[in-house]
Amino acid sequence: MSAPSTPIDLMVESGPVPIAVRDFGGTGLPLILVHGAGGNLLAWTTTAERLTPHHRVVALDLRCHGRSGDGPWSWADALTDIAAVADHFGFDNPAVAGHSLGGSIATWWGREHPNCPGIVNFDGHRGAETHPDNYVGMDPAQLAADLARLSELFTGQAHAMGQPLAPEQVEAMRNQHRAQAAGLVLTEEQAVEIFDRNLTVRDGQTFLRPGPEFVSALRASLLEDDLFPVLHEVRCPILVCLATRDLPAAQAFGDLMAAFRRGLDRDFARLRAANPAVRVVEVNASHAMTLEQPEDLTDRLVEFLAGRG
Template sequence: MPESVIDSPSVPIAVRDFGGPGQPLLLLHGAGGNLAQMSTLAEHLSPTHRVVTVDLRGHGRSGDGPWRWDDVLADLAAVTDHLSLTPPAVVGVSLGGMLATLWAQRHPECPGAVSFDGNPPLNRLDQVAGLDPEQAGIELAKLRAVFDGMAAMLAEPLTAEQVAAMLAGQRAMAQRYGGAADDG
């Protein structure tokens, strides 16, 4: 599987091209993941599709830069242009699923987008039909507080110990899914 680094407008993006004869598929991992996590799925799809996995910016071997949706979508456009993946279907997990949805919205030529577990949390009373509105409001406020707390925690810089643990986890995940230990 050839792996390379593509120059996007602002950061280098690592990609692994699994090849394949058919419709191009771009596979996107979730937050904190890397392209190696998509290897098993890519191997199953490559007999019938041209499959490419990507390290999103700030992940794996890709460069780091500001995280803005437009910038990440520009990274993906650079990958599809460089590899002539026109038009790719996009499959993503969690964060990658949200990106797949945004890609399809901005690229009407996209033949399909699949989002695995990329749905936003409930946040409006009309999304919890059948519950007592007052109780539903209380429960939604609790849910918002949990997600606000998670967002605040994620905004804090990582300690050296957390970085080391994250890298060890990514290396173990890469090996589990057929990558080299340094794919993390």
């Protein structure tokens, strides 16, 4: 499929699940962009526009997000969706880049496609709620208490995702996203557009996507399938960009997140020593790095993938 001169939206069938795609055009090595949990393809707009001089760029809404259809969640399902998008555009061997959950999905893609020209993972590793052994240097009693608090928080969030939103709740959430835009390379209007894309209306009531079924399934898979064994098995070139600052929302779990980061440092050090295909760089940003520093991260991506097509 030829590249458009302006972005085009379309739907791609992945089995029974329609996947929403934005074709940003561009020339060069095909590149598929995968957003994180709770996001959608609009989060890539600034990055994609900077990438089109170097790459043929396509972004998708993950299933259960944005304008894509609902369906069961598993890593295999996510890879099937990416493969459907690649096949639709005739991309024989695309590079894949992702943020957060999208970065983890890109890593799984890299493991399954050892000849992939390159994977770029923006701070996708393990979930904040993980096995106790992955938190380093924390008092066991405090660790157990903090993990119980975190589990309760996530359970409440999953329940809330299934509840209809009153108009005043929707507007309050929009205002929250407008306020958050101040710390990101986003206008207030763009922040609201990203939020609104994950709203859906059923039987006259407004809900936020993804729904509780997806959230619960994802939570279970993150607990069951640690990404580090996958990273050790990747044979294609992969760049992992690690955040070094916590999100403001994580401040209530400061000690837990510090122990979590020490666990990441330990396991990435082991990974570097064991797998030469993996390049790990630290970025002076939070987990929202792709919206905080899109120019820097785009430059890193372009440099890493240069000459790999």
